[in-house]
Amino acid sequence: MKKFFCIFLCLALIFCSTAVSIQAEEESPAYEWDGHPLIFIQGYSGPKLIRDRGLETEEQVWTFDPLDVTGKVITYLPDIVSSVIDYANGDKEPFVECFRNFTAEWLDNISMNPDGKSKYNISSYPYYLDEANVEYINEEQNGKYLPMTEGEFIEDLSRTIPENRIYIFNTDWRRSHLDNCKHLMQFIDEVLETTGSEKVDLYGMSHGGQLVATYLYYHGTEGKVDNAVMNSPAIGGTSLVMELLGDDPVAFDLNELLRFGGVMLHTELDLRWLGDMLPAELLNSLLKTAFNEVLLPYAIHFGSIWDLMDTETYTKLRDVYLDPVENAEIIAKADEMHYECMPNMSEGLKKAQEAGVSISILANYGSHIGTGKKVDSDFIIDTLNTSGATPAPFGERFAKDYTQLGTVCTDPAHNHVSPTRTIDASTCFLPENTWFNYEQYHTQTWWDVYTRGLLLKLVLTDDIKDIYSDPEYPQFEIAQSPLDGVYASFNGNQPSGFYSPSSDTITLRNLSRTAIEIQSVKINGKAMETDGKVKLDSDETFNISYKPEDKEFIAVEIRYISKGLFVSSDPYSRTIYFSGIR
Ligand SMILES: [Zn+2]
Structure with missing residues (x-):
């Protein structure tokens, strides 16, 4: 009874704090538009996937309608409950069977063949230029295809850029970035032709940021991009994926997961009592079993999965999971990413800079990875993989007499060591163009005044050339969402x-x-x-x-x-x- 009372009070608190937020929210500034259309590239699994587009059998196969999911959960509820009880008593099989049946149709629809090509006729949606601009999406689709966690940011951008000049780039996120890169090239050309502009601006979040980096590596000198901004890009992959594919158990901290959820939902609600109540060990074990036994055979045929890990892990897991003959196409693309693109990213981005692209990277630090691994990250992506910076071992600090490594920035007058003494940014892909926010979670963008202001200025103006341009936006800052x-x-x-x-x-x-x-x-x-x-x-x-x-x-x-x-x-x-x- 006490818990129900508590839930009631918490809900009341949400409504009260929402009311406060409506009053307190400030409008973002509008800048003078430079005429460049903006291409907004979503994070992993954001874009919808449609099977048999234009045919009678057309069907959205990703993402799912919450009502469908709820209906299915209700149908399966007796099986779920009994199989979880069996699991807790040591018998894993009924749970694996239940989860396999529960997800079978969904997984089959989005599955890839061993060569990394889609099993079915699938296209991302919106796909064509005229249905991918924000004006169309807002007017015709009621905003339905805007990225979930960045919708407000797009609204901020539209105070400067006309809505019909902001494009949401949707690609088949299951594929390797080498394939996505070709799609993006073609999309940029179409945008330039349609709008008559000479250049576009690019904004990429997370997996979308990795695509921006990959595009700039291969095509950054072609003169088609003005500003390229990457927000917590997974340039070198993420330990999250490596942990899920590896042999070690995962250890999601439920209270931290709830806090992360709070950031995404913009609520300051204290839900730690709920995290304390849930059986963390059982949930972690269920998740790992579901992934290994059911999802893994599908995931290994997604080219994107192999892009999302560091080269050492890739080399190790490739030899475990991929067959040199059957999976030759997947291996060829992943090899290219890991042995050509990723190790030379710093040089590639610098060449793009020299060719006139203004490149900015936002990285976060100060949290461990969601799966429990003790590496510096924003809960989802490692700081090292986002920025190329060298972190101190998690939980430790650089010694008092530490000298920055200076592998990329060699200027002795620069101090690229964070005030926490945990990040050495002198080894970044671009040390002078990378910003760090302490304790900021992935997706906190809009709710954090520093990130929100900096991103808008980077995307919309040419005022910020590097970390020294604007005292309001130094290289290192501290997260400032209300939840902080x-x-x-x-x-x-x-x-x-x-x-x-x-x-x-x-x-x-x-x-x-x-x-x-x-x-x-x-x-x-x-x-x-x-x-x-x-x-x-x-x-x-x-x-x-x-x-x-x-x-x-x-x-x-x-x-x-x-x-x-x-x-x-x-x-x-x-x-x-x-x-x-x-
Ligand atoms: Zn420097």
């Missing part, structure tokens, strides 16, 4: 996460849309005076006097609770790190 709770910065004029010799005050700011109560602040483990408890309304600040010692590394740990209208959350804790300006 508190922000901290030193006084004095220096980039986020750094202090200068004149700094003597730390300002805490409430990022949440509701009031928070700061329970304690510790600096390098020492409790600071906060007048007992400090209540901060949304956006309100609070100062703490602190004079850093010479070259001191500072950890500010803030413990707070979120004060809703009816209930308060359990305590949250955020630690923000500072280094001295060199």
